[in-house]
Amino acid sequence: MKFLQHIRSKSRLKNGDEAQIYDYHAPTTRSPNNINRSGRDLTSRLPLKLLTAVLSNICPHALDDNYSSLEESMRDGGCMLCDMRDLAQCALVSRRFLVATQTILYHNVRIDPVHYCEREVDLADKRKRKSFFERNGEPVDAPKQRVEQFSRTVRDNQSLAIQVEFLKMPYMTRETCIADLARTVSVLPNLKYVDLPDGIYSDDRSCTTLKQELEARCPDLRKMKYIHGAERSFALLSQSRPWQNLEILELSRLQVEPNTLVSVLASFPALHELSLEDSPAIDDSVFQHDALPPAFPPITKLILQNTPGITASGFEAYLTRPETREVLTHLVLLDTGVLPSELHRILVASPYLRSLRISQMIQRAFSPSTVPPLASRSLETFRFEIESPSASPQDLQPPSESYYQYLSSSILAGNFPSLVSLYALSTSLPDLLLPPPAAPFANSKPPSFGLRQRLMLYTKSIPEHDWYLTVISPPTSTNRRGSATATRPISFYNGSTQLGPQWGHKARDSVIVGNGFGGFLAVPSEDGPRPSSSGGHKHKHSWSKSSRGWMG
DSSP states (O other): OHHHHHHHHHHHHHSSHHHHHHHHHSOOOOOGGGOOTTOOOGGGGSOHHHHHHHHTTTSGGGGOOOOOOTTTTOOSSSOHHHHHHHHHHHTTSOHHHHHHHHHHHTTEEEOOSSOSSTHHHHHHHHTEEOOSSOSSOEEOOHHHHHHHHHHHHHHHOHHHHTTOOEEEOOHHHHHHOHHHHHHHHTTOTTOOEEOOOGGGTTTOGGGHHHHHHHHHHOTTOOEEEEETTOHHHHHTHHHHOOOTTOOEEEEESOOOOHHHHHHHHHTOTTOOEEEEESOTTOOGGGGOOOSSSOOOOOOSEEEEESOTTOOHHHHHHHTTSHHHHTTOOEEEEESOSOOGGGHHHHHHHOTTOOEEEEEEEOSSOOOGGGSOOOOOSSOOEEEEEEEOOOOOTTOSSOTHHHHHHHHHHHHHTTOOTTOOEEEESOSSHHHHHSOOOOOTTOOSOOOOOOOSSOEEEEEOSSTTSOOEEEEEOOOOEEEETTEEEEOOOOBBOOTTTOOOGGGTTSSOOOBOEEOSSSOEEOOOOSSSOOOOOOSSGGGHHHHHHHHHHHHO
């Protein structure tokens, strides 16, 4: 019987699908043009650094060195797991390829939950634990298995463990695999960033071992966060000093004294980004600098949210020091004690500020004539988000409009020569920034315009809406008939319908183009020919047909 089965199996291989599979795996003859006659590996001449740079294009996310979580550092397009698989297969080419690929793979380790491609459909079905009685079995926790495999790999191979600098994983995985994560970080001495469970920020007992491993085994950590419940461990940082290279620190709802906050911040010499959120106990005393140290350290990016105790006077005292004034470039003020009418004091005291955001709820309007205008020669991005309660029908305009008139007058005066992007919670600001056109054939001097470069203006009525883009270009001077006239700035803005770029080609853009004489040029739509006036009743019907595409 075995002899007959053997003959039968050979007959099947002659024809059919199995024969194709057999021929596919059989060695094939190569074309003479594809044969490397020298028999040498041409990539062996490449330096290892150059070879690593070439192979890094296979897995682009491995070069991501930001301190963001896995969910915040997602890339549009491509599958990260497939890229890692392709790069791992390159390690089988030679030993030099193995060294180069390991350097890339273990620099930024991402444990993604699923494949972001069509392979996930087949793999999700294979991961289920099926049986004869249960066809729809429970799926296997793939991210958890990857964490366990990665932990076993770095614990067995110290040469790979010292290459890991970033470790990112999904939220549910870092919340359920705390023990595996603690064993993993204990062998990663060069770790700079790791996705941690929320319990470690509030000194939860389930994360005590993990936090002790981070303080003892990961001295190069660059980002940490403390929230309500971790006041005791936060106060001990000034004595233990576990992370001297810490760059980013986030504090939320901490109930600590201002002296404790300043002493802890001064213990981090490399700190350049600080976030204070929901800290009503913090006031201007943290910025007061006495003769004796410590003092509030110089910060490059400072984020203050819901800190009513910090006012403009405290900021001015902080920015009087040259080492702080020259370092601060990004400032965020969300519901603080700094009033919008006092913002000019902050801009004057910070000459190197490039990005500023202020968000405030106001109750009454103010007179811009009694306040100096806003001015900054270095500001590039300005988010001016001033809100007011819903105005009653009897009011002509909400109180917040007086602040936007104050902002527009400052911009038109030429006080922001470097401004590129402007965000505002006002739909009337584009009209305020567009000066009226000059009268045709007028001999009067055209009105001055404060913009020197194109301004990207983003507006919306309430915070829940999407941003509407308005592009405002500075006017251009033209010489025609011996007189110089200025054209009105170009604006891609529709004041009646507030249509933004998210509408695509479904709506027309409002384009205002000057013709050099104070008038405007009509720009036809690309969907159809420009309608022309009918010369009589003869062409009236044809004009209406051609205008349907243009008029929408």
